[in-house]
Structure formats: C-alpha cells, structure tokens
Amino acid sequence: MNHPAIGPHRAGLYERFYPEVGVAGFSHVDWAVAFYSQVAALLCPEHRVLDFGAGRGEPIADDLVPYRRWLTRLQGRCAHVEGCDVDPVVLENPYLDGAKVFAIGDALPYPDGSFDIVTSRSVFEHIDTPEQTAAELLRVTKPGGWICAVTPNSWGYIAMAARLVPNRLHVAALRRIQPGRKGEDVFPTRYRMNSLTQLRRLFGASADVYLFRTSGEPAYHFRKRPIFAAFKLLHKLLPGTNQTALCIFIRKHS
Numbered sequence: 001m002n003h004p005a006i007g008p009h010r011a012g013l014y015e016r017f018y019p020e021v022g023v024a025g026f027s028h029v030d031w032a033v034a035f036y037s038q039v040a041a042l043l044c045p046e047h048r049v050l051d052f053g054a055g056r057g058e059p060i061a062d063d064l065v066p067y068r069r070w071l072t073r074l075q076g077r078c079a080h081v082e083g084c085d086v087d088p089v090v091l092e093n094p095y096l097d098g099a100k101v102f103a104i105g106d107a108l109p110y111p112d113g114s115f116d117i118v119t120s121r122s123v124f125e126h127i128d129t130p131e132q133t134a135a136e137l138l139r140v141t142k143p144g145g146w147i148c149a150v151t152p153n154s155w156g157y158i159a160m161a162a163r164l165v166p167n168r169l170h171v172a173a174l175r176r177i178q179p180g181r182k183g184e185d186v187f188p189t190r191y192r193m194n195s196l197t198q199l200r201r202l203f204g205a206s207a208d209v210y211l212f213r214t215s216g217e218p219a220y221h222f223r224k225r226p227i228f229a230a231f232k233l234l235h236k237l238l239p240g241t242n243q244t245a246l247c248i249f250i251r252k253h254s
Contacts, residue, residue, distance in 0.1 A: 013225065014217060017232055025065035029235075031216040032059070035150045035247045036071040039119060042146055047078040047116040050140065052108075052149075053123030054083030057093040074119070082115070084108060105129055113142045124151035124193040124248075125159070133193070134202035138252055147203070147250040153213055154194035156244035157234075158220070162189050199248060208251045213243035 018027035026033055043049070051074075063069045075081045075095050083096040090099045100109045105128075118141055127133050137147050152159040193202065199209050215238060218231035235244070 013221075013223060013228060016225065017228060018217060024067050026068055027217055029214070029216050030068070031150065031214050031245045031247065032068055033071060034212075034214060035148070036068075038247070038249060039074075039117070039148050040071060040077075042117060042148070043074065043078055044116070045078060048080045048114065049074055049078055049082065050110070050115040050118045051081060051083040051096065052118055052120040052137065053085055053126075054090050054093050054096060054099065055085055055087060056089045057095040059121055060095050072121075078117075082110075084110075105132065108136045108140050110140045112139055113145075114140045116142055116145045118145070118147045120147070120149040120151075122151060124149050125189050125191050127193050128190055130192040130198070130202055138203065138206050141252045143252055144254040145252050147207070147248075147252070149246075149248040149250075151194055151246055151248065152191070153242070153244055153246045154191045154198070155242050156213075156215070156238075157242070158244045159189075159191055159194060163191065194246065196246075199250070203250050206253055208253070210249040210251070212247050213240050213245065214247060215244040 014021045014027065018029070021027050060069055060073050063072065073095055075097060080097045081095070083090050083093055083099040084102055085099075086102060086104055088101050090096070090101060093099055102109050118137055141147055152162075193199065196209070196211060199211070203209055215235040218228050218235065221228040221231060238244075
C-alpha cells in the first residue's frame with residue numbers, strides 16, 4: 001500500500017521496513033515526533049516561543065505527514081511564535097506570528113527573558129560562534145524556561161561523514177544521496193554545539209542540560225533496499241554515544 005501522505009517511492013520502501021508507516025505516515029523511531037512530543041508536553045497556551053533559525057519553515061512546508069506537520073507547527077497552540085534567522089527568507093515564513101533578521105555575531109533582537117520556550121531544529125550544527133550563541137539563547141529565555149534543540153550527534157556517522165566532505169560539495173553530495181533535498185536548505189556545517197560535553201560547557205553554568213540520543217529511519221540510502229536494510233541494522237547495533245541525532249532540552253535556572 002502507498003500511503004498518500006508520504007508518496008509512492010518513500011512509502012513503498014519505508015513500509016517494507018516499518019509497517020506502521022502505513023497507519024499515519026511515520027514510524028516508531030521518528031525522531032521529529034519524539035522531539036516535538038516533548039516540546040508539546042512543555043508548551044502552554046500562554047507561552048511565547050522563539051523558533052531560532054526558523055528559515056522558510058521548510059520542516060513544516062515540505063512535510064507530507066499530517067500529524068507530524070501539526071506537531072511541528074506551534075503557531076496557534078500558544079500565545080505567540082516568533083522566528084529569527086540570519087537569512088531574510090524568515091520574513092516570508094507563514095508559520096510564524098512575527099520574525100526578525102539578525103547578523104552572525106550580533107545579539108538577538110529581543111529583550112532579556114522574552115520567551116518561555118526556544119526551539120531550534122537542525123541549526124546547532126551550523127553555528128560559528130557557540131559561546132556567543134549559547135549566551136544569547138539563555139539571555140532571551142525566561143528563568144525556568146526551556147531551550148529545545150534537535151541536531152546531529154557529533155559522534156554519529158552522519159556528522160562524521162559530513163566532516164570528511166568539504167562544505168562546498170555538500171549540495172552536490174546530498175543531491176545524489178537524498179534526491180528530494182533542496183539546495184536552499186543545505187548550509188555549511190561546524191559541529192561546535194553537538195555533543196554533551198560541548199553543551200554542558202556552553203550552558204551548564206546557567207542551566208540544566210538534558211538530552212537523549214536517537215537514530216530515526218535511515219535517510220541516506222539512494223532509495224535502494226539493501227542499503228536501507230544495512231543502515232537499519234547499523235542503527236540497532238550503534239552504541240548510545242554514536243546514535244545519529246541529539247534531542248536537547250536545556251532548562252534555564254530560575
């Protein structure tokens with residue numbers, strides 16, 4: 001069966017290895033569902049939320065799974081969703097109630113303690129200035145508030161492989177490995193906020209750092225069943241420290 005929400009090519013491959021995809025379009029190892037379920041548990045109707053590195057809203061706009069798209073879209077489920085990015089495309093993001101552009105190295109354009117929750121999806125791996133970024137995220141978060149981020153694990157094979165490929169070649173490489181990935185959504189990687197040690201050094205003096213490591217469905221498989229099967233087995237065998245993704249939850253001290 002081809003699930004209408006995810007398209008015939010993806011459905012045929014994913015349902016073979018994760019039959020539950022045929023139910024609602026996502027598997028039991030879906031990291032986005034796991035991460036945003038935790039965010040949803042923290043979210044209250046009166047909260048103000050900052051989407052740090054919101055971009056054009058690609059995770060919502062390009063997601064064909066209705067439940068995951070609803071879970072990821074916080075707009076309408078809290079008082080205000082603000083977005084900021086170094087790319088002016090954020091001003092066109094339709095999933096935000098407000099948006100601002102800032103320059104790399106500049107302070108975030110918000111007063112101290114502006115937000116109950118800060119979310120960040122696939123952004124920490126691109127940060128050039130981790131100390132300044134961590135300080136700014138803590139500054140705009142209310143005491144007792146949360147910074148929630150999902151990013152590749154520095155010790156996972158995806159991050160390790162990415163470090164072996166020069167940034168100038170990432171778009172071409174991903175075009176072959178992930179044909180559906182858009183070049184406009186590929187950015188240079190740094191991996192300076194992508195391990196528990198780094199996060200504790202950056203945030204630990206002012207916040208409690210929680211995280212879990214996980215590996216979702218294989219993403220780099222050229223749509224070939226043997227490669228998909230091999231990566232699925234690898235995900236089962238990987239030790240916890242080498243899982244591919246980090247789901248990070250940082251609570252600022254009151």
